[in-house]
Amino acid sequence: MGKIEWAMWANEQAIASSCVTALGGFIAAIGQFKNWQIGVYAIAAGVLTFALEYPRGKRQKGTSYERSFQRPLTIIVSQGRLLTRNYFVRFVLYLALSVPCCFVLPTLLGALCLMISGFIYLLAAVKGEEWHPVEAKKDEPGPKTIQEPKRPPPRRPETSGTPGAVESAQVNNRV
Structure with missing residues (x-):
């Protein structure tokens, strides 16, 4: 069996928790709950988490595929260096975002989901994983056109030298 890549699990968990956090923030802000300002904070935290997590990282096996429209956010996350690539930093960030x-x-459910995401990132960091951008696949060298057939139709079947094959080849030629 292969090694578990914890960062991939944490990435999917963080995307889901960003949506839950933002939705809870909308409910808190629109419903005018006591301390509804935390709801506005939760919306901002959910959007920040989503922007940080949407670019999918490269797997260790190299079989990663980009998400649709992730290229601009990949450039931003790549430029962040230590602040965006290191999973220890993401662990601390998600814990800090979830406390308020x-x-x-x-917003409590979103906060708990963010904490779980942070702890999965802590496990990924302990295992030595780090975020790397998915590289675009390059065109493979080779012919760009389809090769033409070497014999014109009708193409006769090859005979193997057995008497049955010769008879079947003669029957096919009559048609």
Whole structure:
């Protein structure tokens, strides 16, 4: 069996938790809950988390595929160097983002999801994983056109020298 890549699990968990956090923030802000300002904070935290997590990282096996429209965000995350590529930093960031969201009921579930994402990133960092951008596949060298057939139709079957094959080849030629 292969080695588990924890960063891929954490990435999917963080994308889902960013949506849950933003949705809880909308509910808190629109519903005018007590401390509804935390709801506005949760919306901003969800958007920031989504922008950081949407670019999919390269797998260790190299079989990664880009998400649709991830190229601009990949460039931004690549330029962040230590702040965006290191999983220890993401662990601390997600824990720090989730603490204020724990004080309002609609954002509590999003905060717990962000904490879980952070702990999965901690496990990925302990295992030595790091974010690398997915590289675009280059065109493979080779012929660009289809080769033409060497014999014109009708193409006769090859005979193997057995008497049955010769008879079947003669029957096919009559048609």
